[in-house]
Amino acid sequence: MILFCMLWGVQQVAIKFATPGISPVWQAALRSIGACVLVLGWTRLRGISLCERDGTLLPGLLAGLLFAGEFALLYSGLLFTTASRGVIFLYTAPFIVSLGAVLMLPGEHMRRIQWLGLALAFGGVLVLFGDSLFSRAGGTWVGDAMILLAAVLWASTTLTVKLSRLATAAPEKTLLYQLGISALVLPVLALALGERGVGTLTATVVASMLFQIVGVASLSYVGWFWLVRHYPATRLSAFSFLTPVMGVLAGVVLLDEPLNPGVVFALALVGGGIWLANRPPVATD
Numbered sequence: 001m002i003l004f005c006m007l008w009g010v011q012q013v014a015i016k017f018a019t020p021g022i023s024p025v026w027q028a029a030l031r032s033i034g035a036c037v038l039v040l041g042w043t044r045l046r047g048i049s050l051c052e053r054d055g056t057l058l059p060g061l062l063a064g065l066l067f068a069g070e071f072a073l074l075y076s077g078l079l080f081t082t083a084s085r086g087v088i089f090l091y092t093a094p095f096i097v098s099l100g101a102v103l104m105l106p107g108e109h110m111r112r113i114q115w116l117g118l119a120l121a122f123g124g125v126l127v128l129f130g131d132s133l134f135s136r137a138g139g140t141w142v143g144d145a146m147i148l149l150a151a152v153l154w155a156s157t158t159l160t161v162k163l164s165r166l167a168t169a170a171p172e173k174t175l176l177y178q179l180g181i182s183a184l185v186l187p188v189l190a191l192a193l194g195e196r197g198v199g200t201l202t203a204t205v206v207a208s209m210l211f212q213i214v215g216v217a218s219l220s221y222v223g224w225f226w227l228v229r230h231y232p233a234t235r236l237s238a239f240s241f242l243t244p245v246m247g248v249l250a251g252v253v254l255l256d257e258p259l260n261p262g263v264v265f266a267l268a269l270v271g272g273g274i275w276l277a278n279r280p281p282v283a284t285d
Helices: 002-018 024-046 055-079 082-092 093-104 113-133 140-162 171-192 205-230 233-237 242-255 262-278
Strands: none
Touching: 002 024, 002 082, 002 205, 002 242, 024 055, 024 171, 024 205, 024 233, 055 082, 055 140, 055 171, 082 113, 082 140, 082 242, 082 262, 093 113, 093 140, 093 171, 093 262, 113 262, 242 262
């Protein structure tokens, strides 16, 4: 889980590294296409059936469209804001999922400690938005807002899975709905936006794309499914606060991004909120 949190945190840095050679939505499209091929190969190797009629088609299509929107916004938003800020905004998604579950799932409720975690995360968002609104880099808030909307779409994808037949489907099938639909939608969106597509392919650009396709969208996702099958979800989710921490550190170390007090304070609030929200229940909660 520590390794996966590191991969997911560094993903924003890899997007930044690849952007000079490949425009953002095309980059997201190539990521989905490459990962779709690799995960299809994995399902064939494991003998996982994908073609049975199990009532997952419509929710699968919806999940795929939400997934495509999420990554179009994430990749485009990182043109305007830093990787450090982006990863903090993106990882507000678990709190949006918690709120959505309370509203939509019968019997679902949040404990007091989870509400406190939500409040801390919301405070972190306010700190970062305030920092960007009064920053000299006037367009930063645009990227922040795009990535926060990407977090909403990520949460919506998760809720779509929870509330539909996808919840009982093979995880690889659910992932392939998302990768497959986005592999079809994102190139069309990139053309509609008039993106330049693939430009100069330096060693850095190619390595960044391979990292995103193989390391993040294929190996880490399949590895996550394996962990979920073999370990309690509560133990795994307790590590999730590490991802924004890893992302901020990666932005500072690899991109020389500034680690100003606003970013540090927001990271502490969001990371602390995630940790509190994933604490196992105790009698006083």
